[in-house]
Amino acid sequence: MSSMNEHLESDFWNIICFLVVSAANLEWEKKEYGPLRLLEVATRLIKVLRDHGLVSKRLDVVQKRINENKYLIMTDESHFNQFLQSLALELVDLMED
Amino acid sequence: MDLIEAIKTRRSIRTFADTAVEKESLLELVNAGVWAPSAGNMQVWRFIIITDSNQIEKIKNLSPGIFSKPKAVIAVCSDFDEATKKSGLQGERFAIIDASMAAENILLAAHDKGLGTCIIGSFHELALQKLLKLPPNIKPILLIILGFPAEVPKPPKRKFEDIIWWEVFK
Numbered sequence: 001m002s003s004m005n006e007h008l009e010s011d012f013w014n015i016i017c018f019l020v021v022s023a024a025n026l027e028w029e030k031k032e033y034g035p036l037r038l039l040e041v042a043t044r045l046i047k048v049l050r051d052h053g054l055v056s057k058r059l060d061v062v063q064k065r066i067n068e069n070k071y072l073i074m075t076d077e078s079h080f081n082q083f084l085q086s087l088a089l090e091l092v093d094l095m096e097d
Numbered sequence: 098m099d100l101i102e103a104i105k106t107r108r109s110i111r112t113f114a115d116t117a118v119e120k121e122s123l124l125e126l127v128n129a130g131v132w133a134p135s136a137g138n139m140q141v142w143r144f145i146i147i148t149d150s151n152q153i154e155k156i157k158n159l160s161p162g163i164f165s166k167p168k169a170v171i172a173v174c175s176d177f178d179e180a181t182k183k184s185g186l187q188g189e190r191f192a193i194i195d196a197s198m199a200a201e202n203i204l205l206a207a208h209d210k211g212l213g214t215c216i217i218g219s220f221h222e223l224a225l226q227k228l229l230k231l232p233p234n235i236k237p238i239l240l241i242i243l244g245f246p247a248e249v250p251k252p253p254k255r256k257f258e259d260i261i262w263w264e265v266f267k
Contacts, residue, residue, distance in 0.1 A: 017158035021221045025161060029219060037161055071111070075253040 011048040035084055036073050039066045058094040098209050107204060110213025112165045113244030122210060123169055129206035130199035136191035141180045142199050145172040145229050155228055162219030168244035173200050178234035196238035203241055213246035
């Protein structure tokens with residue numbers, strides 16, 4: 001495996017571990033952590049893509065919005081839910097024609 | 098640092114600067130931990146200190162509650178066999194309470210040293226037990242991730258009303 005592929009494999013390995021353990025843990029964790037874990041995976045995937053040379057303004061926007069708001073789950077769940085809904089709507093603006 | 102000031106200014110720190118934490122400091126933190134109260138003086142807490150970055154990466158992969166890469170992790174564990182031997186059916190409950198009190202001491206001692214910490218409860222217990230080579234009787238209760246803070250969040254509001262009653266619950 002080339003060194004770049006090894007790096008990519010390692011980055012994806014970390015994400016796969018996160019997904020598997022998150023799925024296993026959701027059986028007993030509070031249900032609001034489900035969306036949080038999905039958002040976290042989204043930001044990690046965007047980071048991997050950027051690290052491997054993919055430039056995308058709209059992905060950067062999504063990542064920034066998630067990173068700025070994900071911890072609302074710890075302090076204000078209703079605000080967190082509002083953020084989720086607004087991010088879903090914002091995706092429409094970011095869609096290309 | 099004044100104790101009440103330390104209690105009120107400690108925050109859960111989730112992102113860390115790229116500065117190593119001295120092993121000596123980590124030992125001092127655990128030393129603060131073992132001065133916590135212990136039910137029936139059981140002292141069945143066990144501490145695994147992890148500083149190796151590869152091992153931290155593996156812990157992170159088993160702990161969805163860890164969002165960034167800490168410089169060190171202290172796994173606060175309890176010996177449940179010894180707890181049951183010393184305190185019977187109450188042993189397991191006491192072991193968890195003791196581990197939590199030790200953890201709070203560690204958090205405050207870390208804050209006093211300018212270190213940031215966060216308690217992590219979201220991890221896969223059995224997988225972590227396997228990774229840390231813990232025997233079946235020693236279970237991880239919680240993880241403390243730590244390092245020098247990269248950012249300090251604002252504190253969430255604390256409730257004071259509707260949580261306190263005098264003499265009896267009303």
